[in-house]
Amino acid sequence: MVVEKKNSARVEAGQRRVLDDATRQRRLSRQLEALEKDNFQDDPLSSLPAPGPTARLPAFSETEEPEKKKRKTRGDHFKLRFRKNFTALLEEENLADKPEPNYLSALAPPSSLPPRHFCCVCGFPSNYTCTTCGGRYCCVKCLITHRETRCLKWTL
Amino acid sequence: MATLVLDNGAYTAKIGYSSDQVSVIPNCQFRSKTSRMKTFTANQLDEIKDPSALFYILPFQKGYLVNWDVQRKVWDHLFGKEMFKVDFAESSIVISEPYFNFTSIQESMNEILFEEYRFQSALRINAGSLSARGYFRSEPYQLCCLLVDSGFSFTHIAPYCRGSRMKDGIRRINVGGKLLTNHLKEIISYRQLHVMDETHVINQVKEDVCFVSQDFYKDMAVAQLKGHDNTVMRDYVLPDFSAIKKGFCKPADQVVLSGKYKTGEQILRLANERFAVPEMLFHPSDIGIQEMGIPEAIVDSVQSLSEDMQPHMYGNIILTGGNVLFPGFRERLEAELRSLVPAHIPVKVTLPNNPITYAWEGGKLLANDPDYEEMVVTRDDYEENGHFVCEEKFDI
Numbered sequence: 001m002v003v004e005k006k007n008s009a010r011v012e013a014g015q016r017r018v019l020d021d022a023t024r025q026r027r028l029s030r031q032l033e034a035l036e037k038d039n040f041q042d043d044p045l046s047s048l049p050a051p052g053p054t055a056r057l058p059a060f061s062e063t064e065e066p067e068k069k070k071r072k073t074r075g076d077h078f079k080l081r082f083r084k085n086f087t088a089l090l091e092e093e094n095l096a097d098k099p100e101p102n103y104l105s106a107l108a109p110p111s112s113l114p115p116r117h118f119c120c121v122c123g124f125p126s127n128y129t130c131t132t133c134g135g136r137y138c139c140v141k142c143l144i145t146h147r148e149t150r151c152l153k154w155t156l
Numbered sequence: 157m158a159t160l161v162l163d164n165g166a167y168t169a170k171i172g173y174s175s176d177q178v179s180v181i182p183n184c185q186f187r188s189k190t191s192r193m194k195t196f197t198a199n200q201l202d203e204i205k206d207p208s209a210l211f212y213i214l215p216f217q218k219g220y221l222v223n224w225d226v227q228r229k230v231w232d233h234l235f236g237k238e239m240f241k242v243d244f245a246e247s248s249i250v251i252s253e254p255y256f257n258f259t260s261i262q263e264s265m266n267e268i269l270f271e272e273y274r275f276q277s278a279l280r281i282n283a284g285s286l287s288a289r290g291y292f293r294s295e296p297y298q299l300c301c302l303l304v305d306s307g308f309s310f311t312h313i314a315p316y317c318r319g320s321r322m323k324d325g326i327r328r329i330n331v332g333g334k335l336l337t338n339h340l341k342e343i344i345s346y347r348q349l350h351v352m353d354e355t356h357v358i359n360q361v362k363e364d365v366c367f368v369s370q371d372f373y374k375d376m377a378v379a380q381l382k383g384h385d386n387t388v389m390r391d392y393v394l395p396d397f398s399a400i401k402k403g404f405c406k407p408a409d410q411v412v413l414s415g416k417y418k419t420g421e422q423i424l425r426l427a428n429e430r431f432a433v434p435e436m437l438f439h440p441s442d443i444g445i446q447e448m449g450i451p452e453a454i455v456d457s458v459q460s461l462s463e464d465m466q467p468h469m470y471g472n473i474i475l476t477g478g479n480v481l482f483p484g485f486r487e488r489l490e491a492e493l494r495s496l497v498p499a500h501i502p503v504k505v506t507l508p509n510n511p512i513t514y515a516w517e518g519g520k521l522l523a524n525d526p527d528y529e530e531m532v533v534t535r536d537d538y539e540e541n542g543h544f545v546c547e548e549k550f551d552i
Contacts, residue, residue, distance in 0.1 A: 028444045035338045040352040044192040086217040103256040108327045108448040115441045123428045
């Protein structure tokens with residue numbers, strides 16, 4: 001009796017979509033950005049039900065007059081002046097025109113060592129590259145997991 | 157007049173009077189899902205009974221102070237009557253800043269210290285300069301030192317010669333404790349249990365089980381073995397915040413190889429994660445960050461200095477910051493440097509016994525220095541000359 005052989009996960013890769021370098025780079029930088037996040041979850045305060053009529057509502061004014069009054073308080077001035085995120089501050093510094101060394105020039109240059117490769121599923125050293133997305137894998141088992149969970153999509 | 161020393165880190169503030177001891181306090185605010193309306197500030201963290209899914213509100217972004225509202229709330233708490241009871245009119249402050257701090261942040265800092273809090277005098281300085289001061293005090297015969305400061309946001313390599321900072325040699329690697337925790341969180345969530353919301357818990361896991369491998373590929377091979385041969389594998393018992401307040405490693409004799417425990421605690425099984433995570437500090441390219449690792453960056457930094465300085469740098473490497481506490485960090489760094497540096501140059505890497513508060517201790521020495529009064533900017537001075545005088549006097 002002929003036992004039907006399971007299709008090779010590796011060979012069928014030829015028919016799959018292949019991501020270009022730019023997309024792969026974008027995916028990588030999105031992953032790296034995620035590693036900079038303070039929290040993965042939403043602020044627990046924001047998930048509270050909308051405040052009832054008794055709760056103090058934020059005072060958004062529609063008329064001009066109270067707006068002007070508010071501007072004068074120190075707190076408001078403070079917020080306007082000091083509320084900037086990192087990217088805005090970096091831009092404001094205008095470092096390209098400033099003499100080195102500065103924040104940008106102090107960044108360690110790329111390593112001269114060749115990159116090492118690890119299986120993106122189990123983390124052990126890997127020898128193979130997923131033809132579709134460029135992710136690394138170490139064995140067929142990990143390749144299948146990778147296909148199901150991460151390749152061309154990002155579950156989690 | 158009292159002097160307050162504040163090493164204002166992105167994750168913890170190291171604070172204390174120059175006559176006193178240091179306290180390490182979270183420099184952030186928290187929200188917990190059990191008491192959602194309340195925001196907890198700094199060490200009020202201890203009041204949260206169930207810190208699962210703890211939400212962080214941090215004043216720093218990428219190591220630079222941007223969220224002043226949060227920072228002021230934390231400072232109000234630290235300076236206030238619950239903690240340090242600062243009498244601003246009679247107090248001076250030494251406060252640390254990151255290297256290459258942005259001009260606008262420096263100006264905001266001046267304004268807040270002098271105009272909002274009204275400190276009598278202030279001294280703003282790089283945390284590394286404080287550490288270097290501490291080192292030269294304890295080793296008066298050394299001419300140079302090279303600081304490796306690996307903190308929450310990033311890692312800096314900073315050479316100092318006779319007390320002055322060699323600005324051209326400063327290197328930054330964008331790998332810090334936050335990235336390591338987030339990476340560990342990510343791989344655990346992908347491989348076994350969804351813990352993406354549990355930054356606080358996983359940070360504790362990282363501190364408890366991670367280590368720096370001395371022979372990376374050998375440990376990788378060991379971590380792949382099955383059964384008792386796998387000496388790297390650990391079972392970590394997660395806290396449930398009722399019976400188990402704090403996570404811990406299962407003692408070796410209680411480990412069940414199948415991973416099925418009858419007691420029903422939640423277990424994380426960690427093998428290559430234990431050393432692959434701190435490995436990012438040595439090889440950021442492992443996760444696609446195209447930067448040198450610490451040993452390579454040290455060599456790059458030292459080579460940018462004049463040649464007669466170089467041997468003194470390699471002989472006086474000091475580790476500061478929380479990440480250097482990973483077991484094996486010092487040994488690995490020394491071994492890697494030994495193979496990168498010419499054989500006739502001695503390499504010595506020192507791990508102080510208090511790497512987190514090392515800069516603070518340097519700040520304490522500075523505050524008790526007879527020349528301290530000449531280094532500060534007083535409020536009168538600031539009111540007369542504004543930011544200009546701060547820019548002149550402070551070496552940031």
